Amino acid sequence: MRFLFLNLLSPLFSKPYYRHLLNLRHSLPLSYTTTMDAVEEALRKTLASKQASLEAQANAVRDLKASKASKPDLDAAIELLNALKLDKASTERKLLDAVGGANGGNGVSNEVFRQLVNNTLERRLFYIPSFKIYRGVAGLYDYGPPGCAVKSNVLAFWRQHFVLEENMLEVDCSCVTPEVVLKASGHVEKFTDLMVKDEKTGTCFRADHLLKDFCKEKLEKDLSLTVEKVVELKHVLAMLDDLSAEELGAKIKEYGITSPETKNPLSDPYPFNLMFQTSIGPSAASTGYMRPETAQGIFVNFRDLYYYNGNKLPFAAAQIGQAFRNEISPRQGLLRVREFTLAEIEHFVDPEDKSHPKFVDVANLEFLMFPREEQISGQQAKKLCIGEAVSKGIVNNETLGYFLGRVYLFLTHLGIDKERLRFRQHLANEMAHYAADCWDAEIECSYGWIECVGIADRSAFDLRAHTEKSGVPLVAQEKFSEPREVEKLVITPVKKELGLAFKGTQKMIVEALEAMNEKEAMEMKAALETKGELEFHVCTLGKAVSIKSNMVSISKVIKKEHQRVFTPSVIEPSFGIGRIIYCLYEHSFHTRPSKAGDEQLNVFRFPPLVAPIKCTVFPLVQNPKYEEVAKKISKSLTFGGISHKIDITGNSIGKRYARTDELGVPFAITVDSDTSVTIRERDSKDQIRVNVEEVASVVKAVTDGHITWANAQSRYPSHSSVSVDEE
């Protein structure tokens, strides 16, 4: 256990590269990354001591029986035993509550809530399991009409909020990607999950899932665990993503984990690449993959985009598109899928200047942040001002900070609850070695805290990888207004002398001399000047040689440079659109009692921006005159680009409201005259009366966010009608 503990924190265990590639694919179960909390520890200890008392008392009762003690003595002892049992049971309940967390103690209600939301979503066709009539395919979902509308609203706002606002260069690249590109990016080699096979049936499982399920089940249900065992299991959970194939295999063996259904033995874990593979063209010789992220399309186009931007930094490119990951066994419904929409930004910046001119615009924003230190020391996320977080160095730089702020504004504007949104910094072992800093926007839902946006400073890694593989330099130039004088180190090995002294090994020595850094070279220069000779270790020879002052000349010269050539850093905010939308569904979902009080009605409280249908038009009663007015209003709404629905069924207004509340329609126009009509707002149920001619433009103004509902209420007379209202 101790060994494991040490090992898990050692850098040998961390696979930061791999970790990055799986970005947006998992969210660490944070409750497990902190050490056991004090309450739980106390309860476990209490429980253990109560168990001991109970056993002692049980023995005492047995002894009394054996010794044929008097009935009053025996009764008293049994009564105590029962009291101890009750007492222990009460502690057990407390412990169950404490360890359950999101999936345990409140688990039942979380589960029920999720069922309720998902039933509504599926019944109203927000989503449909793909190819349902053919029994579907795990991890593939279609967006039905309201879901598709929500998605296109979210994407339109993303374009307005990021692309237009920041003048980003939006591109649209191929999904089919040739192997060479994904070899350069590391996906071919490392974009894998560890898989185990049922040795008899051949069914495949994710090795970490099985280990995770085992540990969680133990922790939540086995109350007899020792404190040490609890710590061990929690650490296994915390470090799950960092375990090697061998370590995972060892744990699976140690814990005796078998195939979930059949209980058959499992194979050793082995890597399975998560990309969908195909071949391009007719010859089968050209391997391709469906892209696992959109970012690579931007990186390979860097040179053209930089030129398009007038060879100026910083600039950002953006892309919205499908990405594909062939999950081994998709779980968590809409959160872990095999095909999904990403919206990614690659902001290219001079690594020596990561300031941002518009940082002041967000500097005063305050939101929940969860820096590395707080996570390690077992604290909670806390409200921080982003300006302060950057100035204190908690967030690495202004550009990264600017995007944290912009992402916060984006998500809350969509309707994400700001109390259930936090920005969690990656721990050192989660982060790629080249990354400067990395934060995830995590949204809390019934599945726990879900990573929905990753915001990473990836330094120059990606551009360098493609430069190397393609041979095309993906670099930027800074032209100096005046040439700059730069001090340059010049090392000139005297080949003739070296050749005489070291026949055969001369080449390696020349290379080693030329490869010295400034410090080494200056030390050598000093030594040669004072002593005329020194021992010099040549790695490629594996030994030291004696260098004399006539064998090398070392000097510093001043050179004029007209420009600086460098590989830009990239700061990457990457949005999992489907995850954001799912969390939005949960955060928007409410129930309210029907008027009769006999049932709970479902409402999606979407902001007008997001709502799939902005407005319904109901004639109050079936009447050709009212239907004519309704059609006229519908035509004006269409002209204004406002999605809406006419309902001329004879259903009661209450029933019609209930039906559209489930679709999150924010406004309802009721036609009860041919001159003026009422507009009802979904959440307040307030109504205003507006002229038929004006009504479409009022709804458009409120929907587009040009005026608020309160503004509209102050401009138009309110309308109260008991007969017209609810259920």
Added chain:
Amino acid sequence: MRFLFLNLLSPLFSKPYYRHLLNLRHSLPLSYTTTMDAVEEALRKTLASKQASLEAQANAVRDLKASKASKPDLDAAIELLNALKLDKASTERKLLDAVGGANGGNGVSNEVFRQLVNNTLERRLFYIPSFKIYRGVAGLYDYGPPGCAVKSNVLAFWRQHFVLEENMLEVDCSCVTPEVVLKASGHVEKFTDLMVKDEKTGTCFRADHLLKDFCKEKLEKDLSLTVEKVVELKHVLAMLDDLSAEELGAKIKEYGITSPETKNPLSDPYPFNLMFQTSIGPSAASTGYMRPETAQGIFVNFRDLYYYNGNKLPFAAAQIGQAFRNEISPRQGLLRVREFTLAEIEHFVDPEDKSHPKFVDVANLEFLMFPREEQISGQQAKKLCIGEAVSKGIVNNETLGYFLGRVYLFLTHLGIDKERLRFRQHLANEMAHYAADCWDAEIECSYGWIECVGIADRSAFDLRAHTEKSGVPLVAQEKFSEPREVEKLVITPVKKELGLAFKGTQKMIVEALEAMNEKEAMEMKAALETKGELEFHVCTLGKAVSIKSNMVSISKVIKKEHQRVFTPSVIEPSFGIGRIIYCLYEHSFHTRPSKAGDEQLNVFRFPPLVAPIKCTVFPLVQNPKYEEVAKKISKSLTFGGISHKIDITGNSIGKRYARTDELGVPFAITVDSDTSVTIRERDSKDQIRVNVEEVASVVKAVTDGHITWANAQSRYPSHSSVSVDEE
């Protein structure tokens, strides 16, 4: 030749199913589908007779020389020979012009024009060959910033024009598709192209491409072809898509076609499936494909969508998304690609009522139509009124006609030249056997007439195919307001009597009796009543048996039915977005001379709706005050959602105009004061003067199409400034 001719027109040759699947993939080279035109035929005949005269005269000269004729006689004969040569050359030139068409006579200028457009498109990053730094992949292109913006403008307008206007149910389905779905649709078996291999190098070619190239080259360059040979080659071209593997192979052998580069022999043609194949999940047992069209996602969801629509017909579902086709050897640049965006509509309708309530809205539209009859009789497309076309039965039904009209409005609104847009009806041999009617919107560009939208009445084919394969009935019900009385035929074989008479074969006879249609049954009834017996042929037995009147009872009964259950017909307008955009580029492209007249400047005359950037903001001179105003205007434009570009470089206004004309920016705001500024319209170069506070809303109004530029000119003072204007 005669044999081929007959064969090509015989229905045996047509593979309508296959033809449909390749929808949007090719455009028939229409010049070849008509018979040879009169001019060409006359020229070829003239040429042949001139050739004969020339040969005769050459013989005459030779004879004169041999007979040592007098010099004047010989000179006169040679003079005549030369005159005949010149005369023949002139006829040859005329014939070359006549046969060249888009790719011949005007071919050079078409080629040059295309180069000019494509150079501009690639230089300004409208598109980028995907993975360019890795030398690219044929048939894959990325949209760079302006191309991406044009695409999202086109899609946004598509949503407004179709989805919102018609209240369509938009969905968004998986690209990854399991095999069972594409087996049901026929793609696994039939979505193929015929391929030949270079027998030595293994390089693959499309068999029909090689044959097509051969025939075109012959027709355009070999002026000695006989009229019969010309007719033959043209018919091969016209029927290219309908040739079987054997027929294609035979033609390739007959014409001695070899591998283009190496001249090696070619293999026999064999089918290559055009879908990108992959496997879903870890086991490799589950084959999947990247969808070759978006339509199947809608068909498999029909039941849910019908329910969502309140179990009412007609309704339309729509989808925008990527589709994938693994072309053997992509050609024609942006027109024939391996990954592309489709926008598809599936309009479900009662097969017994294909009227459309909004048909009146388009009935008076007049546009170029090219009905089947005109194509067969060698005429040209002509302007027809769609109302008339439907009433005369040229277009099968109102719904199909309505969509033709709506597609016409969509394309011309985007900026497609209405004189280079025609609706071509499929010939009988192009159409699937189940299709009621099919029209392609074809746009003329430098590649010829290109199929950009297919509008097909596909009857009940797709829903029936998925019903059969999945076992889930994809049907609609019409509930009768009152039960209807329906006459039903009842055939009751008397099994006991049949068993006695036909031991062992009784079952087959019972089935054959029950399978009789109404006519057969009523004839049998009459025969049994009059003669008491008749000979009845039983297919499954392969012989006739004698049926007596006691062996079967046949009657008609009146039944009450409460509803009608039927498979809806589907009318499918399917848009190749990339093709439409490419044609739009060509139609929008113009050049104008620079002011100095020394060069041609490129302009894309995009309508504001389509333009990637709506507006530029230029301070007239570099001045902090003007830059401040420019930034203020930029902020208002961003708020209004208007994409724009500030240019504060010190370049001349003329240079800045030229730069943005190439991106098709329709409006330029020049800041030359801090109270009012000018707006210049790209095509007229007219300018108006507007207050700084108002300018953003004026640009927005013109861009969104709420007012026209002429409206704006009438509201604001015009501004003329020679010094500020052009080059």
